Amino acid sequence: MAFESLDLHPSLLPLLKENNYSSPTPIQLEAIPAILSQRDVLGIAKTGSGKTASFVLPILTLLQRLPKKEKNREIDVLVLVPTRELAVQVGDVFNAFGKVLPNPIKTMSVYGGVSINPQMKTMFGTNVLVATPGRLLDLISHNALELSKVRALILDEADKMLNLGFQDEMNEIFNLLPEIRQNLLFSATLSKDLESIKNVLLDEPLIVKIESEANDIQSINLSGYFVTEDRKGPLLRYLIKKNEMDRVLVFTSSAQKADRVAAKLTKNGIDAFPIHGKKSQGARQSALEAFKTGKIKVLVATDLLSRGIDIEGLPFVINYELPRSPKDFIHRVGRTGRAGENGLAISFVDKEEIKHFKVILKKMKRYVEMVESDEFDLSGY
Ligand code: ADP
Ligand code: MG
Numbered sequence: 001m002a003f004e005s006l007d008l009h010p011s012l013l014p015l016l017k018e019n020n021y022s023s024p025t026p027i028q029l030e031a032i033p034a035i036l037s038q039r040d041v042l043g044i045a046k047t048g049s050g051k052t053a054s055f056v057l058p059i060l061t062l063l064q065r066l067p068k069k070e071k072n073r074e075i076d077v078l079v080l081v082p083t084r085e086l087a088v089q090v091g092d093v094f095n096a097f098g099k100v101l102p103n104p105i106k107t108m109s110v111y112g113g114v115s116i117n118p119q120m121k122t123m124f125g126t127n128v129l130v131a132t133p134g135r136l137l138d139l140i141s142h143n144a145l146e147l148s149k150v151r152a153l154i155l156d157e158a159d160k161m162l163n164l165g166f167q168d169e170m171n172e173i174f175n176l177l178p179e180i181r182q183n184l185l186f187s188a189t190l191s192k193d194l195e196s197i198k199n200v201l202l203d204e205p206l207i208v209k210i211e212s213e214a215n216d217i218q219s220i221n222l223s224g225y226f227v228t229e230d231r232k233g234p235l236l237r238y239l240i241k242k243n244e245m246d247r248v249l250v251f252t253s254s255a256q257k258a259d260r261v262a263a264k265l266t267k268n269g270i271d272a273f274p275i276h277g278k279k280s281q282g283a284r285q286s287a288l289e290a291f292k293t294g295k296i297k298v299l300v301a302t303d304l305l306s307r308g309i310d311i312e313g314l315p316f317v318i319n320y321e322l323p324r325s326p327k328d329f330i331h332r333v334g335r336t337g338r339a340g341e342n343g344l345a346i347s348f349v350d351k352e353e354i355k356h357f358k359v360i361l362k363k364m365k366r367y368v369e370m371v372e373s374d375e376f377d378l379s380g381y
Pocket of ligand 1: 020021022023024025028045046047048049050051052053308309310312338339
C-alpha cells in the first residue's frame with residue numbers, strides 16, 4: 001500500500017518522497033484513514049514508528065477541506081505534549097508538511113521557560129497549536145486564545161499526558177474544550193491511567209495496537225556492564241573512545257548527575273552538554289541543537305529527553321544509571337533504532353541494581369549477557 005492510496009491532500013505526496021517516506025508505516029496505514037473519516041483513534045506503536053506523521057498528515061488534509069477560516073483567536077487543532085522539546089519537534093513536523101498546502105495552515109508551538117509575550121503576540125490566526133499544558137493554561141488566562149472551537153484534540157505521549165502529574169491541568173483543559181470533537185491518542189506505552197480514561201475520553205475509537213509493549217524494543221540491541229559507582233565515569237569514557245562513538249545519548253537519574261557526568265567528559269576531551277529541567281530553556285535548546293547537528297558528541301540527559309525526541313542517526317544510548325521503571329527504559333532506549341535504523345543500548349549496572357535490571361529485562365522479554373568490567377584497565381580514562 002502506498003501513500004498515494006490514502007486520500008491525503010495531493011500536495012503532500014511529492015514532499016513525502018523528498019523526505020524518503022517511501023511507504024506508510026503500519027501505524028500510519030491504520031491511523032490515517034480513520035482520522036480522515038473523523039473517527040477517534042487510540043494508536044499504540046513502538047518508539048520511532050512514525051506516530052507523528054500518522055496524525056499530522058490526515059489532520060493537515062482535513063484542515064484543507066475546511067472553508068478558509070477567519071483570523072481570530074480560535075484554535076482548530078490542539079496537540080498536547082509533555083515537554084518543551086517535543087512541542088518544538090511536533091510543531092516543526094506540522095510546519096514542514098503544512099508549507100506545501102494551498103490553504104496556508106498556521107502552526108505554533110508554545111511552552112514554558114520562555115517569555116510569554118512573544119507567544120501571545122503571534123497567536124492570532126493560529127490553526128494548530130502544539131502546547132505543554134501549563135503554558136497553554138497561562139495563555140488562556142491571558143485571553144490569548146480560545147479552545148471552544150477545537151475540532152481535534154491530540155495527545156502525543158498520551159500515557160504520560162494522562163498520568164497523575166498532569167491530571168489537574170488536563171482536567172482544566174478538557175473543561176474548556178467543546179464536547180463534540182475528534183480525539184486522537186498516541187503512545188508507545190500504555191498506563192493504567194490511559195486504560196481507565198480511554199473510555200471516557202474516546203467515542204467509539206479505532207484502537208490500533210501495532211505491537212505489544214514487550215515487543216517494542218526487540219530490534220534494539222541491549223548490553224549490560226557490571227560496574228561500581230566510582231568506575232562508571234572512566235568506563236563511560238573508555239567505551240566512547242574505544243568504540244569511537246561519535247553520537248551518544250547518556251541518561252542519568254538526576255540533573256546534578258547529568259551536570260557532573262557532562263563536565264567530566266568535557267574535561268577529558270569528549271565534548272558533552274547536559275540537558276535537564278534545571279537548565280534554562282535557551283541552554284536546553286542549544287544543547288539539543290548542538291547534538292543534532294553533530295557539534296557535540298555526547299548529550300547527558302535526564303528522563304526529560306526520554307519521551308518522543310527524534311534524533312536521526314543516533315546509534316547509542318547509555319544508561320549511566322538505570323531508569324526507575326520498565327516503561328522509562330522503553331522510552332530511553334527507543335531514542336535509538338528509530339525508523340528502522342540500528343541501535344545499541346548499554347546499561348551500567350551496580351551489583352545492587354541487578355535485581356532491578358532483571359525485572360526490567362523480564363518485562364521486555366529480553367535476556368542480556370552481563371559484562372564484568374572489573375578487569376578493564378581504565379587508567380587514563
Ligand atoms: P514515534 O513518534 O513513533 O516515536 P516519529 O514520528 O518521531 O516516531 O518518527 C520517527 C522517524 O521516522 C522520524 O524521523 C520520521 O521522519 C521518520 N518517518 C516517519 N514516517 C516515515 C515513513 N513512512 N517512512 C520513512 N520514515 C518515516
Ligand atoms: Mg512520537
